[in-house]
Amino acid sequence: MTGPPKTLSDPGEGTAPLRLNRWWPLLVLLAIVPLLYPTVPPLTDLPAHMSRFMVQMDGGRTPELAQWYSFQWNLLPNLGTDLLIYALEPALGLVPGVKTIVILIVALQTAGYLLLSRAAHGRVTATTLFALPLAYGAPLQYGFLNFSLTTALATLSLALWISQPMRARPALRYGLFTVIACVLWVGHLAGWAVFCVMVGSCELAARYVQGRPFWKALSGGFLASSCLLIPQVLGMLWPNTPEHLPTHGFFRLGEKVYFLTNVLMDRWSPFDVVSAFVLAIMIAMTWRSKTGTVHQGLALGAIVLFGLFWLLPGWVYGSYFADMRLTPTMFALALIAARPELPRKQVRWLVLAGLAFFGLRLAGTTVSMAIWDKQFKREIAVLDALPHGSQLVSFRALPCRPFIFQSRLRDMHTASFALLRRHAFANDQFSMSGGQLLTIHNPAAAPFDRDPSSIEIGETCQGSVPVLDSTARIPAAIPYLWIVWHTPELDVPGWKAVARSGASVLYRRKR
Secondary structure, eight states: OOSOOOOOOOOOOOSSOOOHHHHHHHHHHHHTGGGTSOSSOOOTTHHHHHHHHHHHHHTTOSHHHHTTEEEOOOOOSOOHHHHHHHHHHHHHOHHHHHHHHHHHHHHHHHHHHHHHHHHHHSSOOHHHHHHGGGGGOHHHHTTOHHHHHHHHHHHHHHHHHHSHHHHHOHHHHHHHHHHHHHHHHHHOHHHHHHHHHHHHHHHHHHHHTTTOOHHHHHHHHHHHTGGGGHHHHHHHHSSOOOOOOOOBOTTOHHHHHHHHHTTTOSSOHHHHHHHHHHHHHHHHHHHHOSSOEEOHHHHHHHHHHHHHHHHSOSEETTEETTTGGGHHHHHHHHHHHEEOOOOHHHHHHHHHHHHHHHHHHHHHHHHHHHHHHHHHHHHHGGGGGSOTTOOEEEEEEEOSSOHHHHTTOSOTTTTHHHHHHHOOOOTTOOOOBTTBSEEEOOGGGTTSSSTTTTEEEOSOSSSSOHHHHHHTTSOTTOOEEEEEESSOOOOOTTEEEEEEETTEEEEEEOO
């Protein structure tokens, strides 16, 4: 992905029409198949988002919720699904509404890739098929809903920005995208920033290939896309003074290599790594091919995002994995940028290979999500023995592995099911001034009152077992403890097991 693009060609049908333009809606429908079976899409952070939505929609009417949580509206660039659930929950209910949102994200992202290819090349290219599994990339698997929704909308918006009708009417485009940029900014700040990078790259490349000097191309591109900066300027005028959120984790090269090779992170690491190498090989082959062309705007966007990926820290203003979130988009742009010009027979083989890759990844994701759905149901079965409105501390007891490798576990926030199903306290909620609108006020549970206090180590790493050290420090006001053991189950002094389902155990404090 580091090589320069070769040339920018005008959209055309090429030497072998693919008919993918006709069938792209079917590809969008196929993309959502893995999400149809699970009751709750098994995405890491999703249960925490669902329980926050419940508090948000409740509005303080339920005493069990109001005693521990409050929700206060403010203008933040992280409200995409928080606003969308208002439209869906009254009609569908909370759980079906959230599932609909996840399905919508995948459908929009898949459609965005396909329509971006049409806008750039005049047709859906064969290489775009290899990009479709990236709709299930690592950010979505982590459950970064607002970022994933905004990135999907940004991809669709980029297709509109570079389309011929918009290019022919710059004044209309400027006014329309002032509104679109505001929507994306409210959805998620990082998703809006990715859109700005992609548009800026396309505008710079379009002017540079016309023979303009670099600095004139840069200034002209900035002026043409300056409408995208308006929401950030307006946001700075909003009377909101959030606390300072941390930014750290620069230049962790090992983690960055892991994120690149696991851009399609799911259950089976070898499968995911091989898939990432397939994408990298496809990019290298098509960019270096002498018989194809590369859309310079999209290629430049991929290169810029690739550079930012190496420069960004892991945490930006309290948001985890800021660098990792760029990986699906930069892979997708690099694949969509390429337009092979091959004989008809070779194009057909390339289309079949792309469809096979898409289908294989869909099959793996479908099986993986079904397995996680079964595990979720088994783990939360112990909550039937938990009294309604209980004070509860929950732990996920993990092996002694770096946190980055624990990320393949999808049940890191199942503690929120206690809040969803039993209105019990859940200590895995996010609470960041300037990042979330939920406030936690349960001093009786401190310091086990918010994320990431529910994540512990369940075996001896450095002379003791951290989860046992933590259980010994749980305040006396907490009568119930829930542990999901990803390590061999241990005896927990001072606590008695009252329900067990698989590796999930509910305890009550001994009297």
